[in-house]
Amino acid sequence: xxxxxxxxxxxxxxxxxxxxxxxxxxxxxxxxxxxxxxxxxxxxxxxxxxxxxxxxxxxxxxxxxxxxxxxxxxxxxxxxxxxxxxxxxxxxxxxxxxxxxxxxxxxxxxxxxxxxxxxxxxxxxxxxxxxxxxxxxxxxxxxxxxxxxxxxxxxxxxxxxxxxxxxxxxxxxxxxxxxxxxxxxxxxxxxxxxxxxxxxxxxxxxxxxxxxxxxxxxxxxxxxxxxxxxxxxxxxxxxxxxxxxxxxxxxxxxxxxxxxxxxxxxxxxxxxxxxxxxxxxxxxxxxxxxxxxxxxxxxxxxxxxxxxxxxxxxxxxxxxxxxxxxxxxxxxxxxxxxxxxxxxxxxxxxxxxxxxxxxxxxxxxxxxxxxxxxxxxxxxxxxxxxxxxxxxxxxxxxxxxxxxxxxxxxxxxxxxxxxxxxxxxxxxxxxxxxxxxxxxxxxxxxxxxxxxxxxxxxxxxxxxxxxxxxxxxxxxxxxxxxxxxxxxxxxxxxxxxxxxxxxxx
Numbered sequence: 001x002x003x004x005x006x007x008x009x010x011x012x013x014x015x016x017x018x019x020x021x022x023x024x025x026x027x028x029x030x031x032x033x034x035x036x037x038x039x040x041x042x043x044x045x046x047x048x049x050x051x052x053x054x055x056x057x058x059x060x061x062x063x064x065x066x067x068x069x070x071x072x073x074x075x076x077x078x079x080x081x082x083x084x085x086x087x088x089x090x091x092x093x094x095x096x097x098x099x100x101x102x103x104x105x106x107x108x109x110x111x112x113x114x115x116x117x118x119x120x121x122x123x124x125x126x127x128x129x130x131x132x133x134x135x136x137x138x139x140x141x142x143x144x145x146x147x148x149x150x151x152x153x154x155x156x157x158x159x160x161x162x163x164x165x166x167x168x169x170x171x172x173x174x175x176x177x178x179x180x181x182x183x184x185x186x187x188x189x190x191x192x193x194x195x196x197x198x199x200x201x202x203x204x205x206x207x208x209x210x211x212x213x214x215x216x217x218x219x220x221x222x223x224x225x226x227x228x229x230x231x232x233x234x235x236x237x238x239x240x241x242x243x244x245x246x247x248x249x250x251x252x253x254x255x256x257x258x259x260x261x262x263x264x265x266x267x268x269x270x271x272x273x274x275x276x277x278x279x280x281x282x283x284x285x286x287x288x289x290x291x292x293x294x295x296x297x298x299x300x301x302x303x304x305x306x307x308x309x310x311x312x313x314x315x316x317x318x319x320x321x322x323x324x325x326x327x328x329x330x331x332x333x334x335x336x337x338x339x340x341x342x343x344x345x346x347x348x349x350x351x352x353x354x355x356x357x358x359x360x361x362x363x364x365x366x367x368x369x370x371x372x373x374x375x376x377x378x379x380x381x382x383x384x385x386x387x388x389x390x391x392x393x394x395x396x397x398x399x400x401x402x403x404x405x406x407x408x409x410x411x412x413x414x415x416x417x418x419x420x421x422x423x424x425x426x427x428x429x430x431x432x433x434x435x436x437x438x439x440x441x442x443x444x445x446x447x448x449x450x451x452x453x454x455x456x457x458x459x460x461x462x463x464x465x466x467x468x469x470x471x472x473x474x475x476x477x478x479x480x481x482x483x484x485x486x487x488x489x490x491x492x493x494x495x496x497x498x499x500x501x502x503x504x505x
Contacts, residue, residue, distance in 0.1 A: 105202025
């Protein structure tokens with residue numbers, strides 16, 4: 001079996017046994033990335049020199065027994081909104097196009113402590129604002145399964161890189177579905193943990209009460225192991241939770257007998273593509289045949305989730321992004337007259353259209369006279385949504401549904417209609433509003449060959465139950481890992497995409 005076809009845990013095992021060197025693993029993914037990147041555009045920064053230096057250092061630690069983790073030596077990537085000391089960290093925005101942080105995000109430090117090789121930074125929607133990875137200053141990322149389609153967003157670069165074999169796992173961030181939706185579109189596994197499980201220290205904020213770092217991987221086992229490595233209590237993050245246990249891999253048991261699964265009727269109705277419905281309901285039937293009880297139920301307030309989410313997220317974004325003014329760091333306009341003109345021109349030139357739209361919306365709902373009418377009402381709605389989930393989890397152990405209403409849309413189709421793009425998050429954003437764990441597992445493909453993802457939602461701090469359900473489904477269908485996206489055309493130089501569609505800057 002070739003190196004790239006291995007899962008992260010399989011690779012780690014072979015590295016530990018001395019069958020594969022860390023350098024050979026790094027070389028395999030870098031060679032794949034160099035061949036695929038002119039079309040896929042998963043990376044903003046691919047740190048080839050740094051990756052080989054890390055490989056040499058980690059190999060010595062593995063050989064001496066200093067590093068013994070299951071993922072030691074495994075090459076992974078990091079979304080470009082997580083700081084790495086001295087390395088370009090741009091949030092895929094012009095306004096941070098030359099920013100190099102003075103410190104490293106705690107989640108990334110945890111991966112380094114586990115002995116993983118950090119390959120570089122993956123492309124994303126600008127400041128994580130988008131659902132297609134088309135708002136990036138560095139050009140769109142393309143779906144490895146069909147390059148005329150988007151990979152989803154905002155962690156589209158991370159999910160595409162895993163699907164294309166350009167890394168063995170990745171860290172993304174999820175504010176309203178930004179790990180789970182692109183994981184669905186790219187046919188990989190993505191998990192958003194309970195809010196506070198992974199430190200947000202070093203994550204450049206979009207919506208502080210909603211943002212959460214999580215893993216993207218080839219299969220459920222890799223996903224659990226990567227989350228286990230990234231999670232920790234961090235006193236530097238005021239929202240970090242000290243959990244009794246982060247032993248997520250112990251949940252990988254092929255047994256769902258007696259598990260109570262609820263499917264919200266609201267998720268399976270109008271607006272859901274027929275092929276997606278069929279694949280998701282088929283996956284639910286597999287779990288039922290393995291001993292789980294499955295039933296439809298009413299989950300209230302779903303229709304209020306999108307307006308509540310975009311009100312809260314935009315309000316927090318307008319506050320978080322006001323620090324980017326051209327004074328302290330980042331891009332500054334070349335010509336200006338006075339301080340206020342410099343602020344205005346820097347932000348006009350530095351931010352993209354979607355970021356400006358959300359900043360303006362957020363500033364509006366926080367303004368005098370509208371704060372009570374919009375922002376406070378959204379916060380009350382958020383609390384009611386959490387109560388609805390609490391009520392549901394009194395009856396069910398897992399909530400099952402689709403990750404997105406459709407498979408990946410074609411490039412350019414969503415940006416022309418922002419409202420349609422926002423509605424695409426309808427199944428994922430409630431999880432962030434309630435602070436719950438949720439994950440996406442691939443359960444099939446549509447007639448175009450585009451992946452379909454099933455979303456599993458758990459109660460707070462109960463990642464293990466959704467991991468168990470996901471693992472049982474993989475075992476039942478023998479789909480622990482089906483293999484990389486078929487990119488033979490891309491690697492041979494004859495792609496479905498225009499290879500000149502690269503970076504803007």
